[in-house]
Amino acid sequence: MSTTAVLHSEWIKIRSVRASFGSLIAIFAVTLAVTLLVFPTVGQAEADNADAEPLFDAFYALNFAQIAAISFGATAVSSEYLNGALRISLSAVPNRGLFYAAKTAIVAAATLAAGLATSFATFLVGQAFMGEYTIGLSQPGALRACIGGGIYLALMALFAAGLTALLRSAVAVLSILIPFILIVSFVVGDVAAGAAEYLPDRAGQQVLHQDPVGALGPWTGLAVTAVWAAAALLAGWWAVRRRDA
Template sequence: MDHTPVLRSEWLKIRTLRSLPGALLALFAATTAFSAIAGASDTSDPGFDPLFTALTGVIPGQIAAVSFGATAVSAEFHPGALRLSLAAVPRRGRWFAAKAAVIAAAVFPVGLVTAAAALLAARAGLGTAAGRLDAAEQVRAVVGCAVYLTLMALCAAGVAALLRSGVAALSLLIPFLLVVSFVIGDATGTVADFLPDKAGQLVLHERPDGTLGPWSGLAVTALWAGAALLLGGWRLRRADA
């Protein structure tokens, strides 16, 4: 079965909904700006991680990626929008898979450009500390950063589909990422390594110190995103349009 028309239709929706390109622009601007500021930090600490410092702007920047994923799905729950989409693509699972694929296709390249720009912006402030980073570590972090942002956007898309509301999804995810995850991490030790954000961000570290490694951490985040999408797809199949 040809999926091209469905993908093209979903891509057109993303291009024409003004808030979505704006979210990607905010992702680039926030991540790059905060990384540039972090690059000017004190590098004398023996535990200083120049790679994570250079990409620390991802922590606030990921909110834009989460907003992108949630908004791309929640726009379908405006009155009559989902009925029109399902009239064109009656198979809800196929439609939701196309939506997720287009979200990933939009976020990943922006994530690559953003991570590369953030790294370059921060290196200027890191000075001699930047010399510790080899090419392989930097490539791994840039690619891993793009994958991480994509997975967080997909996780938000799944939660928005499950709750049938972008506002509800963001009300749950943003406090979790900015507050709850840090509190849980401080209180539970290694258990926090398996939270979606903590696990995925290990790929941004020069030498991750924990239960998981860079890619196994991203695999954990992928499992969270996959579970969210499965639950969102289940809700879409059972709920009325």
């Protein structure tokens, strides 16, 4: 099969599996829903706090988007390990490198498109309710944060996809990553703040700050997250190449 045909087949798989496509849609839908719930009610009150950070706070709902992105990356790959689907896929595409590259490329492209739409939408919609505290895309760092937020979501999806190829289970990956993002990252941050800066979520979210604090800047933080994602993808490639279907 040609590369174009393999890419097309991988996109068909994502559209056809409800868990995968639902997670992809949820990146945008859940984030927008949280934005519409939070900003009209407490947005201006929170902005009035002395320690408020207007730009970073504008992307509050991305905390939920990253969970959806992780779920999408995991389910997009785990569907291959249900009912012997991987054997069929490798029969059609015996070149495992092409198969794995096409799958991860589609995951990356789909999440990046959804992530960019989500990042811009949550920023612009949220600011519509901020009154005198409104900031626009002309605010220093705002455009960078919107673009970086989409890239961050794509990297988290790839991180989950690589781990799923290694562990062959979306349940296992979600059981590890979601508690890690929601709990462990904050615990490590309280105990060892310097080390926490290099965790995939903490590092990537540096791009959402107007003036990042710490050793990592906005783009170097995203680069650290990219290294985590690349390591997971390499581990997943090793598993796909060496293990039986």
